[in-house]
Amino acid sequence: TRLSTQEPWAMADAHQLELALLNLAINARDAMGDRGTLMIESAERLAADGQGMFVVISVTDTGPGIPPHLLEKVFDPFFTTKPVGKGTGLGLSQVYGIAKQSGGFVRIDSQEGQGATIEIWLRSSSAEPEEKHAPAPVRPANGVAQARILVADDDGGVRTFICDCLRAAGYEVIEAADGQEALQFLTQQAPDLLIVDFAMPGLNGVDVVKRARQQVPDLPIILATGYADMKAVEAVMAPDRILRKPFRVDDLEAAVALALGQTEQAEIEK
Numbered sequence: 475t476r477l478s479t480q481e482p483w484a485m486a487d488a489h490q491l492e493l494a495l496l497n498l499a500i501n502a503r504d505a506m507g508d509r510g511t512l513m514i515e516s517a518e519r520l521a522a523d524g525q526g527m528f529v530v531i532s533v534t535d536t537g538p539g540i541p542p543h544l545l546e547k548v549f550d551p552f553f554t555t556k557p558v559g560k561g562t563g564l565g566l567s568q569v570y571g572i573a574k575q576s577g578g579f580v581r582i583d584s585q586e587g588q589g590a591t592i593e594i595w596l597r598s599s600s601a602e603p604e605e606k607h608a609p610a611p612v613r614p615a616n617g618v619a620q621a622r623i624l625v626a627d628d629d630g631g632v633r634t635f636i637c638d639c640l641r642a643a644g645y646e647v648i649e650a651a652d653g654q655e656a657l658q659f660l661t662q663q664a665p666d667l668l669i670v671d672f673a674m675p676g677l678n679g680v681d682v683v684k685r686a687r688q689q690v691p692d693l694p695i696i697l698a699t700g701y702a703d704m705k706a707v708e709a710v711m712a713p714d715r716i717l718r719k720p721f722r723v724d725d726l727e728a729a730v731a732l733a734l735g736q737t738e739q740a741e742i743e744k
């Protein structure tokens with residue numbers, strides 16, 4: 475990290491900003507493969523076009539960079555160069571949306587072969603928050619206390635993303651790298667909710683759901699599935715317990731709240 479010592483302020487939703495940073499860091503990690511340097515910086519800078527001062531948060535990696543002909547495309551929803559099942563192509567479009575919503579913008583600085591820097595520009599704000607060092611908000615939906623959620627997904631990137639989103643939303647999370655590991659955990663204790671991916675080597679999501687129900691009969695379960703065999707999935711899951719990939723963070727949070735009985739069905743369907 476190389477953080478500004480001036481402690482400049484900007485106005486944004488802390489939870490969303492965290493997700494944006496997380497997306498950029500995951501992209502940087504994916505771009506670098508085995509080794510490299512990830513740098514997160516903050517600074518106050520004057521916008522070139524007379525818009526005044528901005529707080530710039532940037533994420534830099536030493537990966538292969540983004541080729542010029544892709545620079546315009548990378549913000550498009552669903553644009554990805556990652557193999558099927560790896561990237562949803564929603565990361566950067568989400569970052570773009572978050573910056574826009576906060577009255578700012580995003581810039582990419584990248585030359586092929588020389589790494590990439592993605593900058594989030596947020597308008598400087600003179601107002602300090604009331605509580606200067608307030609911790610990131612924990613948001614138990616509708617005032618219901620934290621729940622413990624077991625997440626089983628063999629794809630480390632997807633699993634980390636889901637888990638980080640859930641933690642940011644105030645849930646306690648246990649990670650399992652496959653179905654076997656999840657079932658093993660269930661023999662010891664029952665979480666409040668299980669989120670399981672369909673396409674996994676060994677036991678698939680449906681196998682895990684069936685066995686989990688035998689072990690813990692009233693355990694709420696959400697099955698996440700992309701392409702998958704919807705017939706096999708629909709045979710064992712109620713429609714509102716299927717999370718269709720690619721999903722947005724909002725979809726995940728809504729499905730979780732519903733499964734935990736924290737939301738009215740009508741609210742989800744609106």
Ligand SMILES: Nc1ncnc2c1ncn2[C@@H]1O[C@H](COP(=O)(O)OP(=O)(O)OP(=O)(O)O)[C@@H](O)[C@H]1O
Nearest residue numbers: 501505539548554555556561562563564565566590
């Ligand atoms: N730091 C980076 N270095 C090189 N290429 C990048 C970098 N960040 C993004 N890209 C390119 O932009 C594409 C789109 O990124 P985006 O984050 O939107 O989707 P994704 O990472 O492919 O999938 P997702 O984030 O949904 O898992 C990537 O597939 C990759 O080709």
Ligand SMILES: [Mg+2]
Nearest residue numbers: 497501565566
């Ligand atoms: Mg990404």
